[in-house]
Amino acid sequence: MVNNKALSPIKQQIIDGDIDWSFTKEWLNSNDQDVPCSAKLSKRQGNRIKKCNFIYPTIDIQQRNYPRLYPLGSIPCIECTSARDDNTHVGLCKEHSIHIKNILMRAAHDLHEFIIENTKEGNFTLKDTIMNLPLFNTSFVDVLPQSHPGYLLIHHLVPSDLVKIFNIYINDKKLRFSLFLKFFSTLMSSIDTIIWTRRASLVKHWEHTLSITKNKKRFYRKRHKKRAPPSPDPGAPVHNSPPRRHYNPQHLTTTPYYRDGGFNDNLAHIRWTTSNYLHSGHWTTYRDNMGFNNIDLFLTLQNSFLKNVFDII
Structure with a gap:
């Protein structure tokens, strides 16, 4: 203050x-x-x-x-x-x-x-x-x-x-x-x-x-709207303007994450985004880490481990 x-x-x-x-x-x-x-x-x-x-x-x-x-x-x-x-x-x-x-x-x-x-x-x-x-x-x-x-x-x-x-x-x-x-x-x-x-x-x-x-x-x-900027003079020299970024419609996807090749399981992203394992940051920061595309394999190994534990007990 x-x-x-x-x-x-x-x-x-x-x-x-x-x-x-x-x-x-x-x-x-x-x-x-x-x-x-x-x-x-x-x-x-x-x-x-x-x-x-x-x-x-x-x-x-x-x-x-x-x-x-x-x-x-x-x-x-x-x-x-x-x-x-x-x-x-x-x-x-x-x-x-x-x-x-x-x-x-x-x-x-x-x-x-x-x-x-x-x-x-x-x-x-x-x-x-x-x-x-x-x-x-x-x-x-x-x-x-x-x-x-x-x-x-x-x-x-x-x-x-x-x-x-x-x-x-x-x-x-x-x-x-x-x-x-x-x-x-x-x-x-x-x-x-x-x-x-x-x-x-x-x-x-x-x-x-x-x-x-x-x-x-x-x-x-x-x-009292702001006056529009004057139109450019046709005879004035053309200056090189910085390139504009254009959106490529080919990268438009139906999901909030984009991944070439897709997933083995269309429902895999649900388990991935709701996993307690991702407590340290937003789920999108993990997209390129530890087998993101092989989440089904990770889930299979996890279930196998738990199964062996329960079998021992």
């Missing part, structure tokens, strides 16, 4: 262990639907994976995929207009700052109430423990620092700070995952609504001003 260029914005967090991958996996695979699979679930899980891998279709990716629909050059963020619109910028935009602060403060309060409700004994140090975590530090000015654990939340990654609370105060592992998903789904729903959905709505409105529609993207490949 450290060498993955797409994850370069969180490279240091990965090295420092600021991401809990086991809880992140639980979140990405979580299903709150009544059915094990559906188009809605696939879309929801797909969006989570794209966001945490920094490959969500922001304007820069749309511009790369549909170059004839979008303006040339670097396209700035629709909200702040001061930085290039890409996955890295989401969460770092100054227009997101106040929203992120409100989300973190609300999450700290809800987490305290949530743990109190689901534990039998009162925890007098719980509130202080939560507020002392870097995740819930809202003292940053102007924009969210990229090193802040809240930046991981924006991209659907679970910060280790949040997991600490559940590990400390929820002893049962199964219950811990269950309660975490219940709390985290509510938190991420607010992040998606306030950050991602709001942003997508603004981008969509901007695209409409450029007459960029969903249908134009859908049929883009069909309408």
